[in-house]
Amino acid sequence: MASVNRSSSQKSLEIKTKSIEATLVPLVTQISTLVNFKERPRTSLTANEKTLQAINRVGEAVHLAVERFVSVGESIANENPEIKSDLIDACREARSAGESIKRITCVEYDTFGKPICVTDRQSMIHAARSLLSAVTRVLLLADMVVVKQIIAIKKKVMSTLNRLETVTSFSEFIKLFAIYGSQMVELAHLTGDRQNDLKDERRRSQLSASRTILEKSTMLILTSSKAYLRHIECHHSRQCRDLVYDQIRRALEMAGLIVYDSGSTTQTNNPTQTLMLTKDEINFVKSLRQFEYAVEMLNVSVTSSTKEQLQQLCSKTIDNSQDFTDSIYISIEQREKLLEFHKNLQEQLGEIIKITTNTNDTGFSLKNDVLPLSIQTIQQLARDFRKHLEQMTIYRASEFFRTHDENVLLNEIKTYLLTGRLDLLQEAIDNFREQADIAIELSKLLKHISACDQLQVSSEYHDLVFQNLSNMIIASAQSVAAHSTSRVPKENLDVLCRFWEQQINDFSILVKEIEDVIEGRGEKNVYLSLPRPGKHGTTSKAGFKPTKLDSDEQAKIAKAGLEMKLVTSEMDAEAEKWDQPQSEIAKRAKNMSSMAFSMYLFTRGEGTLRTTQDLFTQAYYFVEEGARLSAIVHEFANQIPNKNARQDILTQLERIPLMCHQLKLKLKTPVSGKNSTFSKVDTVICETRDLMNAVARLCTNVFVCQSKYNIVDYRTTSSNHNYVRPPIPSVKWSRTTTMERDDRMESKPERAMRSSSLQRPSNYLPDYDCI
Numbered sequence: 001m002a003s004v005n006r007s008s009s010q011k012s013l014e015i016k017t018k019s020i021e022a023t024l025v026p027l028v029t030q031i032s033t034l035v036n037f038k039e040r041p042r043t044s045l046t047a048n049e050k051t052l053q054a055i056n057r058v059g060e061a062v063h064l065a066v067e068r069f070v071s072v073g074e075s076i077a078n079e080n081p082e083i084k085s086d087l088i089d090a091c092r093e094a095r096s097a098g099e100s101i102k103r104i105t106c107v108e109y110d111t112f113g114k115p116i117c118v119t120d121r122q123s124m125i126h127a128a129r130s131l132l133s134a135v136t137r138v139l140l141l142a143d144m145v146v147v148k149q150i151i152a153i154k155k156k157v158m159s160t161l162n163r164l165e166t167v168t169s170f171s172e173f174i175k176l177f178a179i180y181g182s183q184m185v186e187l188a189h190l191t192g193d194r195q196n197d198l199k200d201e202r203r204r205s206q207l208s209a210s211r212t213i214l215e216k217s218t219m220l221i222l223t224s225s226k227a228y229l230r231h232i233e234c235h236h237s238r239q240c241r242d243l244v245y246d247q248i249r250r251a252l253e254m255a256g257l258i259v260y261d262s263g264s265t266t267q268t269n270n271p272t273q274t275l276m277l278t279k280d281e282i283n284f285v286k287s288l289r290q291f292e293y294a295v296e297m298l299n300v301s302v303t304s305s306t307k308e309q310l311q312q313l314c315s316k317t318i319d320n321s322q323d324f325t326d327s328i329y330i331s332i333e334q335r336e337k338l339l340e341f342h343k344n345l346q347e348q349l350g351e352i353i354k355i356t357t358n359t360n361d362t363g364f365s366l367k368n369d370v371l372p373l374s375i376q377t378i379q380q381l382a383r384d385f386r387k388h389l390e391q392m393t394i395y396r397a398s399e400f401f402r403t404h405d406e407n408v409l410l411n412e413i414k415t416y417l418l419t420g421r422l423d424l425l426q427e428a429i430d431n432f433r434e435q436a437d438i439a440i441e442l443s444k445l446l447k448h449i450s451a452c453d454q455l456q457v458s459s460e461y462h463d464l465v466f467q468n469l470s471n472m473i474i475a476s477a478q479s480v481a482a483h484s485t486s487r488v489p490k491e492n493l494d495v496l497c498r499f500w501e502q503q504i505n506d507f508s509i510l511v512k513e514i515e516d517v518i519e520g521r522g523e524k525n526v527y528l529s530l531p532r533p534g535k536h537g538t539t540s541k542a543g544f545k546p547t548k549l550d551s552d553e554q555a556k557i558a559k560a561g562l563e564m565k566l567v568t569s570e571m572d573a574e575a576e577k578w579d580q581p582q583s584e585i586a587k588r589a590k591n592m593s594s595m596a597f598s599m600y601l602f603t604r605g606e607g608t609l610r611t612t613q614d615l616f617t618q619a620y621y622f623v624e625e626g627a628r629l630s631a632i633v634h635e636f637a638n639q640i641p642n643k644n645a646r647q648d649i650l651t652q653l654e655r656i657p658l659m660c661h662q663l664k665l666k667l668k669t670p671v672s673g674k675n676s677t678f679s680k681v682d683t684v685i686c687e688t689r690d691l692m693n694a695v696a697r698l699c700t701n702v703f704v705c706q707s708k709y710n711i712v713d714y715r716t717t718s719s720n721h722n723y724v725r726p727p728i729p730s731v732k733w734s735r736t737t738t739m740e741r742d743d744r745m746e747s748k749p750e751r752a753m754r755s756s757s758l759q760r761p762s763n764y765l766p767d768y769d770c771i
Contacts, residue, residue, distance in 0.1 A: 015136065015140070015199070016198065016199055016200060016203075016261075016262050017143060017197045017198060017199060017262060018196075018197050018198075018199055019143075019197050020136070020139045020140065020143060021199070023139055024132075024135065024136065024139070026065075027062070027065070027131075027132070027135060028132070030058055030061065030062050030065075031062070031101075031128045031131065031132065032604065033055075033058055034055065034058060034059065034062070034101065034104075034105060034124060034128065035124055035125065035128055035566065035569070049107075052107045053107060055105050056105050056106060056107045058105065059101050059102050059104065059105025059106070060102060060105075062098060062101050062102070062131075063098045063099065063101060063102035065098075066094055066095065066097070066098030066101075066131070066135070067095065067098065069094065069135065069138070070091045070094050070095050070098075070138070073087060073090070073091045073094070073138045073141075073142060074087075074088065074091050076142050076145060077091070080145055080148075082148075083141050083144055083145070086141055087138065087141045087142070090134055090137040090138045090141055091138055093130070093133075093134035093137070094131065094134035094135050094137075094138055096130075096134075097127060097130040097131035097134050097135075098131060100127040100130065100131075101127050101128075101131060104123055104124055104127055122569075122570075125566050125569050125570065128566065129566060140263075143263060144263045146190075146194070147259055147260060147262065147263035149190065150187070150190045150191060150194060150256075150259045151256055151259065151260060153183060153186055153187050153190060154187060154252055154255065154256045154259075156183050157180065157183045157184060157187055157252060158249070158252055160176060160179055160180045160183055161180065161245065161248060161249070161252075163176055164176050164177065164180060164221070164225065164245075165245055167229075168229070168232070169229070170226065170229050170230075173225055173226075173229060177221070177222065177225075180221075181218070184214065184218060187214075188211065188214070188215070191207060191210075191211055191255055191259065192211065194207065194259055194262065195207045195208055195211065198258075198262055201452070201453040201454060202281065202453035202456075202457060203258050203261070203262065205453055205454045205456075205457035205458065206254065206258055206457050207255060207258045207259070208457075209457055209458070209460070209461040210251045210252075210254045210255040210258070211251075211255065212461070213247060213248070213250075213251040213461075213464075213465070214248060214251050214252065214255070216499065217244060217247055217248045217251070219495060220244045220472070220495065220496070220499070221244055221245070221248070223491060223492040223495045223496075224237075224240050224241040224243075224244045224472070224476075224492055225241055225244075226488055226491075226492070227240065227241070227476070227479060227488045227489045227491075227492040228240070228241040230486065230488045230489075231479070231482075231483055231486065231488075231489065234479055234482055234483065236475045236476070236478040236479035236482060237475075237476075237479045237489065239475040240472050240475040240476045240479060240492070243468055243471055243472050243475065244472065246468075247468045250464075282316070282320070283320060283447055283448045283449075283450065283456055284317065284320040284321050284386075284389065284448035284449065285386065285448065285449055285450065285451050287313065287316045287317045287320045288317050288320075288382055288385070288386055290313055290316075291310075291313040291314055291316075291317050291382065292379060292382055293662075293665060294309055294310055294313050295310070295352070295375055295378055295379060295382075296375070296379075296661070296665065297658065297661060297662075298352070298356065298371065298375055299371075299372070299375065299661070300657045300658060300660075300661040301654070301657055301658060302356045303654070306353075306356060307353050307356070307357065310349060310352070310353065311349070311353075314345060314346060314349050317345070318342050318345070318346075320448060321338065321342070321385075321389065321448070323444050323445060323448060324338055324389060324392070324393075324445060324448070325338050325339065327441055327445070328441075329396065329438055329441055330392065330396070334392055337388065338388075338389075341381070341384075341385045341388065344381055345378070345381055345382070345385065348374070348377055348378040348381055349378065351374055352371070352374045352375065352378060355370055355371050355374060356371070386449075389445075389448070389449055390449045390518050393442070393445045393446060393448075393449050394511070394514075394515050394518070396442060396445065397442055397446070397511045398511075400438055400439070400442060401508060401511075404435050404438070406435065406500060406501055406504045407501065409428065409431055409432045409435060410432070410473075410497045410500065410501070412424075412428040412431075413425065413428045413429065413432060413473075413477050414493070414497075416428055417477065417480050417481055417484065417490075417493075420484065422481060425477070425481060429474055429477060429478075432470070432473070432474070433470065433474065436466055436467075436470035439462075439466045439504070439507065440463055440466045440467055440470075442507075442511075443459050443460070443462045443463035443466060443507075444459075444463055446459040446462075446510065446511065446514055447459035447460055447463065449514065449518070450514055450517075451517055451518075452517065455510070455513060455514055455517065458510050459510065459514075462503070462506070462507050462510060465503055466503065466507075469496065469499060469500055469503060470500075472496050473493070473496045473497065473500060476489065476492050476493040476496055477493060479492075479493075480493055564596055564599065564600050564685065564688060564689040564692060567596070567689060567692045567693055567696055568593040568594075568596045568597045568600065568692065570696055571589055571590075571592070571593040571692065571695065571696045571699065583706075584632050585629065585632055585633060585636060585699065585702060586699075588625060588628055588629040588632060589629065589695065589699050591625050592622060592625050592626060592629065592692065592695055593692070595618055595621065595622045595625065596622065596688055596689075596692045598618060599615060599618055599619065599622070599685065599688055602614070602615050602618075603685060612677060612680075612681055615681060615684065616667050616684065619663065619667055619684050619688060620664070620667055622663075622688060622691075623660045623661075623663050623664050623667075626656060626659075626660040626691060626695065627657065627660050629656070629695065630653060630656045630657050630660070633649070633653055633656075633698065633702060634650075634653060636649075636702060636706075636711065637649040637650050637653065639709075639711050640705050640709060640711065641709055642709070645705055645708075645709075648701065649698070649701055649702065649705065652694070652697065652698045652701060653698060655694050656691070656694060656695065656698065659687070659690065659691045659694060660691065662687065663684070663687045663688065663691060666680070666683055666684060666687055667684065
């Protein structure tokens with residue numbers, strides 16, 4: 001029950017902004033110092049008085065910092081009644097946790113006048129968890145003040161926009177437009193700051209697209225409203241103006257939803273709002289990637305829900321390719337080729353489902369021989385499917401730019417309007433509409449082959465703008481035709497034509513960027529992170545040497561590292577309770593705890609893991625050890641006499657191989673660029689933390705069953721020599737005997753790399769050339 005509450009609490013305290021993350025860094029650093037000190041309990045004979053006094057000063061500093069922090073939080077609560085109750089409660093929890101830290105770190109003296117530690121490490125871990133949780137909650141609630149400020153100015157802009165739409169005189173319009181302009185400037189500043197503060201790439205890209213629409217539409221409001229007010233009886237002028245206003249309203253609503261969603265303590269309960277935020281979030285490439293992951297997981301485990309899950313993911317992938325098969329701008333041969341891919345994918349999946357379903361009847365030999373080959377076949381088919389769609393889309397885009405010249409079409413429309421050739425005007429408008437339809441269709445196809453959120457959102461943005469802008473141009477052209485002697489409608493058409501030309505130019509850049517990513521030239525992409533040569537695996541030369549993370553990057557992952565450290569401390573405490581110190585389960589658990597601890601030290605810039613490659617290598621062997629632990633616990637579970645207790649252990653155990661395999665897939669994911677490499681490091685740390693949490697809960701239940709049913713583990717160290725390790729060429733990573741390793745482990749206060757026998761040099765690791 002406690003684990004459930006803890007997981008739900010972690011979900012509700014999700015940090016979505018960089019500023020909150022940065023604010024927590026100093027506190028995390030100080031708490032890490034205290035937790036590291038309490039890692040090995042000291043007695044009055046070994047404790048150093050100066051060290052204890054230093055720890056006491058750190059505890060005092062934390063307490064004073066929390067007091068100042070809480071005072072600011074309480075003042076914010078008093079100024080904002082809508083969040084006062086929750087914020088006051090969070091401040092009270094933070095103050096209580098800060099006082100606990102102060103009490104735990106105080107120095108006391110024994111009867112001989114020597115300093116002693118008054119508490120154990122479990123008390124420190126509990127207090128650290130409470131303080132982190134409370135401070136994070138205070139920051140998230142205070143962040144809602146910024147969210148409400150942006151929402152308030154958004155409502156003002158919407159109100160002014162509604163008033164602009166109802167004016168009937170140009171002088172009144174100018175007065176309101178000045179107010180609208182000042183409000184938009186304020187909104188632009190606030191949303192710009194929020195955009196830079198968001199951690200989620202997709203949300204940041206969506207907010208950027210909404211702000212771009214609002215910025216470009218400001219001029220269109222002026223020209224379209226001016227044309228409408230000059231010819232208020234003209235249906236086409238009104239239609240053009242209404243299209244501008246509708247576009248602005250949609251952009252404002254989207255910006256408001258993104259900002260509101262970024263307030264991490266809020267939940268978007270409105271289904272319509274949720275749909276707007278998540279619409280088209282999963283494109284073809286992402287759904288195909290999910291399908292490939294699910295197929296890859298068959299190598300690890302096959303459950304009762306495997307068949308249904310695979311069929312759903314396959315259907316989702318095929319559905320996301322319907323925009324290609326439904327397009328009227330692809331040839332019959334291409335459509336038939338796509339349908340053939342659909343058929344082959346479903347048939348191959350049917351073969352895999354048949355193999356997994358009949359495994360119990362045909363024996364494990366069939367599964368071991370046939371299933372891997374079937375998995376390789378369907379994976380190759382999926383890769384060919386994706387490559388075919390990418391090539392087809394890029395070819396269609398190049399044909400579009402080769403055969404369509406936007407300047408020619410727009411100049412034709414203007415020429416026929418000036419000369420009064422209305423018979424030819426309709427033909428020119430039809431040609432322009434066809435060009436716009438092809439651009440819209442291409443935007444939808446590009447969205448499906450975009451491998452990153454920035455490019456996908458940009459494709460969606462072009463799709464929306466092409467639809468609205470083309471309708472505005474057609475309506476404006478018809479307005480000019482109805483009032484050929486009026487200058488104002490012509491000015492409005494000129495502005496719209498310039499915007500169209502800019503949009504086509506931006507669209508060509510987007511196509512080039514997507515093509516670069518497909519062909520592996522993503523580091524030149526303006527939408528992606530610009531890498532620094534020689535940093536984090538961005539150099540593909542053979543002589544590349546991975547380097548350390550920057551101090552800023554280490555600070556960003558410090559919180560996740562500390563959480564992992566607290567879990568390893570709990571794991572060590574549980575392992576020490578075992579009645580059988582030579583138990584293989586306890587040893588494996590301690591090995592995993594030790595490796596997780598060395599990864600925690602990496603987040604602090606300490607320990608023997610110096611580079612990102614070292615971290616990935618350590619994580620790889622962490623996964624291997626998790627797989628071994630899973631096998632041992634499975635044998636242990638079969639000895640439990642109680643059916644319900646055995647089933648509980650097996651249910652928990654099911655998650656371990658899946659999580660291990662998922663982490664291994666993350667490690668094999670190629671990256672290029674500083675930001676993408678750091679994102680991979682952050683993901684690996686978080687995945688390791690979650691896996692360590694699951695292992696800790698599993699081992700706790702195993703310990704309970706071992707004590708309750710008096711189960712004896714007959715496994716010994718000599719019986720576990722099935723795993724043969726190849727020779728190690730590197731001196732740095734050389735093996736040591738068990739006795740030497742244990743002696744070294746006890747002699748180092750850091751406990752770093754206690755499981756160095758489980759490591760190999762980074763150049764030994766297979767399939768890691770792309771990192």
